[in-house]
Amino acid sequence: MNAATAIAPESDVELVDSRFTVPGMRCAGCIAKIERGLGELPGVDAARVNFSAKRVAVRHDAQLDDEALVEALERLGFESQPVADNPLATDDKDAKLLLRALAVAGFGMMNIMLLSVSVWSGAGGVTREMFHWLSALIALPVVAYSGRPFVASAAMALRYGRTNMDVPISIGVLLATGMSFYETLTGGEHAYFDGAVMLLFFLLAGRALDATMRNRTRAGIGALLGRMGKSAAVLQDDGSTRRISADELFPGMVMLVAAGEALAADGEVIDGAGAIDNAMLTGESTPEPVMVGDTVHAGAVNLSAPLRIRITATKGDTALAEIARLMDEAGQSRSRYVRIADRASRLYAPAVHSLALLAFIGWMLAGAGWHQAMIIAISVLIITCPCAMGLAVPAAQVVASGALVKKGVLVKDGSALERLAEVDTVLFDKTGTLTLGEPRAEIGDLDAEARSVALGLAQNSRHPLSKGLVASLQAAGTAPAEVIGVHEESGQGLLGLWHGTPAALERAEAAGSGLATTLRIGDRREVIRFSDPLRADAGATVSALSALGLSSQILSGDRTQSVAPVARALGILGRGAVQPAEKLVALEALKRQGHLPLMVGDGLNDGPALAAAHASLAPASASDASQQAADAVFLGDRLGPVSLAVRVARETMRIVRQNFVFAIGYNILAVPLALAGMVTPMVAAIAMSLSSLVVVGNSLRLARAAR
C-alpha cells in the first residue's frame, strides 16, 4: 500500500470513481470516520458516503486500486466490498420514472380538481366550457406522461396474449380521457378528466411504493459474488512463477498460493500445510486445517503458510461454479410464482370488461342513444377501476417491511412477504444458522489477569479464533492489558510482552476434540477451548414457530454426530451430512407432498436450497451468494427474526385480504349506481378517494405488527 510514493503531481493524475458497499455503517460517527479516513489517504480526491444505501463513492487516482481502498476501510474498522458499475441503475431508473409520473399526476389532479369543484358547485355556460377546456389542456399532457407505465405494460401483456391489472386501467383511463375530450369539444355537461387523472395518481402511488420498497432493502443487501480468486501464481518449468488469470488456468498446473490469497481454482495440496478459511463455500469462519493430499476449493482463502496446489478443476468446473449453476436453476421455479395482485386481476379484469360491455348493450337495447350508452359504459369502467386495489397490496407490504426493517429483517420485495406468509415447514441449516457460526471462547476458568492479557494479545489479530476470543472477553466486560510488541508468528501464534513477562496465545498441543488455544503467561499455561454455541433464543424461536403451526427440522451439511445433539436440544428432527444437491432433493420431496418449505441457511452450500425453497431467510453473516438467493436477511445474534418474519408476513396478508374486501365491497356498492347511469364525475371522485383512504389507513395498522 505504498500508494503515496507512486502518486504523480495533481495536474496529470487520472481520476476514477469507485463504489463500495459498507454494510457496517450505523451512525453519524461512521460517516465522518469513513469520509475523513479515506480523504486523508494519498491518492484519494474525495469520498462521499450514501448512508441510506450503505455505500461510499470514492474519487481517486487511477493507480490506487480497489484492494487498497478496501484495505483502508478495513483499517478504519469497516468491512467493505467493491460494487460493479452501478448494478442497481435500472431499478433506480424505474423508481425515478414512477416518482416523476406520480409528481406530474399529482400536479394535474390538484389543478383539475380545483376547476372541477367549481363546475360541480354550479358554474355553467361559458365558464363551464372554459373550465372544461382548461382541464383538457392540463389532463391531456398529464395522461400522456403519467399513463406511460401502465399503457406500456398493458401493451406488452396484450402482445403476448395475456392480460394483467394494467389492461383495464389503460382502457379505462384512455376511454375516459377520449370521451371527456369529445364532451369538451361538443360543449357537453360532464367531463371525467378529474376521474382519469386521479385514478392515475392513486395507482402510481401504489407502484412507487412498491418500487421504493424493493430498492431500499436491496441496497442493504447488495453484495456480489466476487471473492473467488481472479488470478493465480503458477509455477513454471524453470521454477519461477508467473501470474495467470483464472480463465487461463488448466488442470494439472501447479499454483503457489500465498497467505491471505483467495484460491482461483479447485485443486489438491501437494506441498505445505496450514489452514484455509472456507467461509465462502460453507459460511463457517472456523479455519480448516489442510495438509498434503487434501482437496481445496476455489474461493477459499489461505490463512497461513504458502501452499502448492495442483489444479484439478477450473472455471465452470469448480465446486463454486457448480453451486452457482444449481442456484440459477433452482431460482427458476420461484420466478413462476404469481403475485396476489396478478391473481386477483386475472379474475377481475374480464369481469369488469364484460360488465361495461353489458351496460353499453343493455342501454342501447333500452333505447338510449349510443352517446348516453357510451358514457354509462365508461363510468362503469372508471368506477370499477382497481384504484383501491392497486394500493391494497403495496401499501400493506411497504408498511410491514418498514416495521420489519426496524427489527433487523430486510425483506427483498413484496413477493417475498407473500411467500413467507404461506410456508408450513421450516428447514434450518445448523452451523451459522441455529448456531452463531463463529467460535466463542469458554472463558469461565480464567481469572481476571489471564482474561485481560488474553484480550491484550488477541485484539491484535484477525485470526477467527482471536476474533472469537475478543468477542467473548468483551462480552464479559474485560479491559485489555497493556501487551507490547505483539506479533504473529506463523505456525506458532501470537507473542508479546506483558510487564516484561513473555505472553503468548499458542496452538494447543493436546486439544482433544474441538478447537482450542493455549494462553501462556511466563510459565503459566491455560487452555482456552472454543465452541460454536446455539443462538440464545433458538429454542424459543422453534417453539414460536410451532405455535404458528410450522414444523421445524434441521438439514445440515455437517457430520451427523454434531447435528444430533442440537436436534435433541431443540426437540426437532435432524439430518446431517446432506450435500447441496441432496438438500434440493429433500426440498422437492417436501414440495411434492404439498408442503411449502421455508429454508433458513447461511452457507454457499445452502444457496441452491435457498433459491429453490418456497421462501428463504439468511442471517447477515451468511455468504454473499446465500444473501443474494434468500428472500430476506436478518441481522444480529438472535434467531427470533425468523418467527417474527413469518408472523408479520401472515399479518400482512390478512390486512391485504381485508383491503381487497374493502376495495371490492365498494365496487359492489358503486357498480349498480354506475349501471343505472347515476354516477356523475363528482360521485366517482368521492368514491375513489374514500376507498383509497380506507385502504391506506387500514394498511397503516401494520406499523405495530412487528412489536
Next chain:
Amino acid sequence: MSGLTLLIPIALGMGVFGLAVFFWAMKHGQFEDLDGAAQRILIEDEDDEAA
C-alpha cells in the same frame, strides 16, 4: 370572470413551479440519501483544515 383570468394562471403557475422544483431536486440527487442528511447534522466540523 376578469378575476379568474388572473387567478387561474397564477394557480397553475405556482403548481408548475412546484413541479419544476421537484424535478430539479430529483435530478440533483436531493433524495439519494435521506437518512444520511439526518445523520450528518451530528458530525462536528472540527476539521476544516482536512477538507
